Amino acid sequence: MPPKATGPGRGGRVAASNNRTATSNKPTTNASRSTTAPRGRGDASTTTGGASRKRTIDDYAHGGRTNTVDEEEEEEEEPQQDEEELEAVEEEEEEEEEDDDREKIPPELLTRILHACFEREGTRITREADRAVGRYVDVFVREAIARAAVERGRGFLEVCFASLFFPFPVCVGGLLGSGLRLGRPGLDVVGSAC
Amino acid sequence: MADVDEDEVRERLKSALWYSIGKIVDQESLERNRNATPQFIAALTDLVWHQMETIATDLESFSQHAGRTTITTDDVLLLARRNQDLYALIKDGIDKERAKRVKGKGKQRR
Numbered sequence: 001m002p003p004k005a006t007g008p009g010r011g012g013r014v015a016a017s018n019n020r021t022a023t024s025n026k027p028t029t030n031a032s033r034s035t036t037a038p039r040g041r042g043d044a045s046t047t048t049g050g051a052s053r054k055r056t057i058d059d060y061a062h063g064g065r066t067n068t069v070d071e072e073e074e075e076e077e078e079p080q081q082d083e084e085e086l087e088a089v090e091e092e093e094e095e096e097e098e099d100d101d102r103e104k105i106p107p108e109l110l111t112r113i114l115h116a117c118f119e120r121e122g123t124r125i126t127r128e129a130d131r132a133v134g135r136y137v138d139v140f141v142r143e144a145i146a147r148a149a150v151e152r153g154r155g156f157l158e159v160c161f162a163s164l165f166f167p168f169p170v171c172v173g174g175l176l177g178s179g180l181r182l183g184r185p186g187l188d189v190v191g192s193a194c
Numbered sequence: 195m196a197d198v199d200e201d202e203v204r205e206r207l208k209s210a211l212w213y214s215i216g217k218i219v220d221q222e223s224l225e226r227n228r229n230a231t232p233q234f235i236a237a238l239t240d241l242v243w244h245q246m247e248t249i250a251t252d253l254e255s256f257s258q259h260a261g262r263t264t265i266t267t268d269d270v271l272l273l274a275r276r277n278q279d280l281y282a283l284i285k286d287g288i289d290k291e292r293a294k295r296v297k298g299k300g301k302q303r304r
Contacts, residue, residue: 104214145222145223
């Protein structure tokens with residue numbers, strides 16, 4: 001019986017393999033665990049500066065300064081799967097396929113933005129952490145829309161220039177945890193009527 | 195000159211972010227049967243950009259505090275420490291990905 005393909009995971013791994021082939025494989029220096037040999041699944045090794053193939057922002061590329069690392073798991077013996085586990089895997093894959101249908105911010109774009117915002121030149125991020133940040137930002141955006149929709153009740157989701165003296169920005173923890181308004185000086189992104 | 199280039203890069207990144215957020219807003223609007231003004235999308239994009247700046251510096255600080263230059267999932271989970279639901283969501287995603295990777299390797303070996 002042929003091995004079952006992990007459908008939703010392939011996208012990320014394909015992207016990883018593309019990155020691996022597109023850039024020079026240099027040994028990692030800072031990652032505690034990283035791949036050194038290419039693997040069939042395409043888990044990419046560290047990508048450092050000086051990529052052989054240059055991409056543009058429009059392609060949501062990693063660019064020359066992207067440093068992403070794989071957190072490689074320790075090699076283990078794979079236990080035999082029961083039928084129940086296989087069914088659970090199938091259900092999870094179906095759920096993840098539904099998640100894949102939802103619009104997301106491209107992971108490469110997020111990586112690029114993160115690296116643009118890093119203060120130190122040599123800062124790197126593992127691929128797992130990169131995906132986790134992507135999930136974080138996705139939740140942030142969707143919660144912002146949901147809060148605006150709930151507060152608005154009906155009609156258009158708008159920007160309300162209500163509070164010019166709103167204190168400087170709420171951190172995400174406060175935003176998502178306590179239901180505070182999304183705000184920054186001069187701007188109040190709220191769904192309430194002005 | 196370098197500053198001008200950096201500003202240009204940031205502007206282009208913001209434009210790309212605006213496009214992606216616009217698509218998410220459109221999808222959510224359809225699901226909720228609502229409409230969103232372009233100003234809303236622009237403001238949300240601005241908000242997300244500033245949040246990402248905060249996220250980036252926080253992650254960098256966390257990793258540096260741990261004596262690393264590479265940001266890991268532990269740093270991201272630390273970022274979500276203030277909200278238990280968010281923490282659980284991100285942790286769940288990380289665990290699922292790791293489980294999938296382990297299973298994938300096992301099948302590969304067979």
